[in-house]
Amino acid sequence: MSGLSVPSWGEVAASLLLVALAAALAWRQRLHLTRDLIIASVRAGVQLVAVGAVLLVVFAHTGPPGAFGWVAVMVGIAGQVAGRRGAGLPRARWAATAAVATSTLITLGALLALGVIPTQPRVVVPVGGMIVSGAMQAAGVALRRLREDTHTARPAIEARLCLGLPAREAFLPHQRSALRTALLPAIDSTKVVGLISLPGTMTGLILAGVDPLTAIRYQIVVMYMLLAATALAALGSARLAEHALFDHAHRLAPLPEPQTGVFP
């Protein structure tokens, strides 16, 4: 770690010049994004300072319970965010939160149980964050796709139900399609890792002075755990959504018209 080179607060402030450059470009091009850009930059800075301060306390004083508490908070927030993607599906937030929690528990639990990572807070929190983030994206995509499919494919689902098929079989083609949509980005990024972009974990370790052959070991673990987290979260949210969509008489619940326009 002797090569560790971290910018000072003065140098961080200097990097604001780049924000000013982007804001000037946006203003010059009349994109009406200058205000948003400045707010986003300030917000990101404030959020990261606050998170850094809290993590300092967690790492120094709370030990593993604090780290797992932090991961639990992340799961709660991620469940709400992913649940919003499926707004209109019954109990979407509950499904998303349960799926993200289960996926995180299994993935992080396996890494800890196998001794791949230690229980130190400075490892559990960032690794847990990556797992929760991957699970959140997968659950959100799966729920959004299910909501859209369920709305447009109601006649097809009901046609299968009318032939005496149970809800699970009637819904299966649409569930598969949603799962494929949710999993393909993680599979694609795994395929091209290192070729198109240097992934975050590896980049961070290299910046921190770790040699590349050591850094990739962590990155490989991260990629594999993200595949597991993504698959578990997508499958879990889809199965829970299916339970909420059909009643005991294998009837599809009525859904509100999907909102159109900007991705929420």
Next chain:
Amino acid sequence: MTGARGFLLDRVTVTHGPARLLDGVCVHLAAGRCTAVVGPSGAGKSTLLRLLNRLAEPSTGRILLDSVPLTELDVLVLRRRVGLIAQRPVLLTDRVADELRVGHPQLTGPRIRDLLQRVGLPTSLAERRTSELSGGEAQRVCVARALAVEPEVLLLDEPTSALDPVSASVIAGLARAHTADGRTVVLVSHDLTVVRGIADQVLVLDHGHLVATGHPDQTDYVQAR
């Protein structure tokens, strides 16, 4: 009316928010007969049909099939006994033969050819891609798909509204043949020529109320149009 075969609707009301889609409907749909449900748009005709295979549920009241409340029957068995054919054809697979196997995966080749003949389609259609079918062919394939599970009751929701005359006449013929075999047909239709041709009994719905029942020849709604 206990012991009666067929459907018995006992003070059936269906509400959706403040709207009453059906309001206190009491009627017997006799087994082995073709009952046509007629009335203006929004009268509750399709809702009534969906109640009979439990795609919808009454808010109050009850429905019996052969004197057994629908809620006491296995819903998956009920839906195989009571087949519903929707107004617009919905195809679920890529090939016609696969389409007929959706509800009956063990369906044999000869049975597929027999079903296609029953709906007036050439047997060579079995290997055709469903995306290549015309609207009339698609609707007839949907009817064959429903017949593949050998339902006792056929529910037809505006089955001829978007069809060419040949397809419409084939489906009307099938409904007649179904009742001739002692089985039951319940038909929703705006086409009163079809109703006069095949129905034994007419129910007239208006704003969710059952306003008349009787033979098509003696029902003002059918005769006046």
